[in-house]
Amino acid sequence: DTGVSQDPRHKITKRGQNVTFRCDPISEHNRLYWYRQTLGQGPEFLTYFQNEAQLEKSRLLSDRFSAERPKGSFSTLEIQRTEQGDSAMYLCASSFGRGGQDTQYFGPGTRLTVL
Amino acid sequence: EDQVTQSPEALRLQEGESSSLNCSYTVSGLRGLFWYRQDPGKGPEFLFTLYSAGEEKEKERLKATLTKKESFLHITAPKPEDSATYLCASPGPQGGSEKLVFGKGTKLTVNP
Numbered sequence: 069d070t071g072v073s074q075d076p077r078h079k080i081t082k083r084g085q086n087v088t089f090r091c092d093p094i095s096e097h098n099r100l101y102w103y104r105q106t107l108g109q110g111p112e113f114l115t116y117f118q119n120e121a122q123l124e125k126s127r128l129l130s131d132r133f134s135a136e137r138p139k140g141s142f143s144t145l146e147i148q149r150t151e152q153g154d155s156a157m158y159l160c161a162s163s164f165g166r167g168g169q170d171t172q173y174f175g176p177g178t179r180l181t182v183l
Numbered sequence: 184e185d186q187v188t189q190s191p192e193a194l195r196l197q198e199g200e201s202s203s204l205n206c207s208y209t210v211s212g213l214r215g216l217f218w219y220r221q222d223p224g225k226g227p228e229f230l231f232t233l234y235s236a237g238e239e240k241e242k243e244r245l246k247a248t249l250t251k252k253e254s255f256l257h258i259t260a261p262k263p264e265d266s267a268t269y270l271c272a273s274p275g276p277q278g279g280s281e282k283l284v285f286g287k288g289t290k291l292t293v294n295p
Contacts, residue, residue, distance in 0.1 A: 072226075099281070110187075110270050110285030111227065124280060159226050165281075171217070172283060174226035 070094060072175035074160050080181045081150055088146045089178045093162030100143050101172060102135055103159040104128070111159055111174075117143060118165060150182045186210075187273055189286035196293050199260045204289045206271035207253040216254045217283065218247050219270040227270055261293045 073092045081087050093100050099118050103111035114133070116124045119140040129135075132150075137143040147154055157179050161172040186209045196202055208216065215234050219227035231240045233249035240247050244265065246257045256269055268290045272283040 074226075101282070103283075108287065110272070110287050111283070112285070113280075113282035116281055124282065126282070161226075171229055171232060173229055174219075177224075177226045179224070 072160055072162050072173055074158075074175040074178050076178060077176060078179045078181075080183065082183050083150060083152060085150055086146065086148045087150060087180065088144055089158055089160075089180075091143045091145070091160030091162075091175060093142070093160070094164075094173060097162035097164045097173075098140070099163045099165040099170075099172075100137055101161040101163075102143070102145050103161065103174075105157045105159055105177070106155075114145075147180075150180075152182045155180055155182045187271060187284050187286040189269075189271055189289050191289060192287065193290045194292070196258075196261055196291070198262055198293055198295050201257070201259045201261070203258070204256040204269055204291070205253060206256070206286055208271075208273050210273045210275065210284070214274050216249055217272045218254070218256055219272065221268045221270055221288070223268075230269075258291070261291075263293045263295050266291055266293045 075090045101116045102114040105111045113126050114129050115135050117137040120137050132148045135145045157177045159177045161174045163170045163172045188207045190205045215232050217232050218230040221227045231247040236251045238249050244259050248255045268288040270288045272285040
């Protein structure tokens with residue numbers, strides 16, 4: 069399978085705990101995106117990397133959220149001191165940026181439940 | 184602020200009953216209008232990209248069209264397996280953000 073992969077697929081945690089999610093993009097893609105989706109809503113943008121550089125962050129991304137893409141390949145999204153409002157599907161997407169808009173391909177998502 | 188609005192929120196069809204989903208956008212300098220399909224508990228699956236008014240793309244029973252202010256996803260003779268949420272999205276204008284702004288989606292149910 070050469071699509072975007074995410075791990076874990078599901079995570080249940082208690083309020084106040086830290087969680088980390090991983091995303092492996094399509095191998096030749098240099099752009100990687102994180103989105104969050106709650107029930108009945110479309111995905112909302114969180115942050116975006118081109119290679120290892122984090123180029124854009126949404127104001128939705130509070131100080132408790134941090135994302136990295138250390139070698140321009142896989143990425144991690146960490147949420148510290150989780151809150152019940154963090155419960156959502158966290159989606160990763162990747163694209164092959166050629167300037168201009170290119171197609172973002174999504175992974176299966178990580179479903180986070182904060183108790 | 185750039186916005187994408189989809190209607191209706193939900194649509195129930197009988198198998199074989201054709202219909203259309205609407206996506207209106209307020210992005211200036213459109214750099215593409217994207218359609219995705221999303222099944223419950225899964226990530227969005229790319230369907231189409233449209234770049235200019237008058238453009239049309241087809242895939243099986245789906246056809247996407249684009250005008251200057253909106254896009255339509257036409258579903259011809261749908262089958263139960265077409266049941267899903269259909270999302271449209273658009274990036275910001277040229278030189279702006281690379282993020283996609285999504286609508287809330289249309290949940291399509293096709294009954295046998």
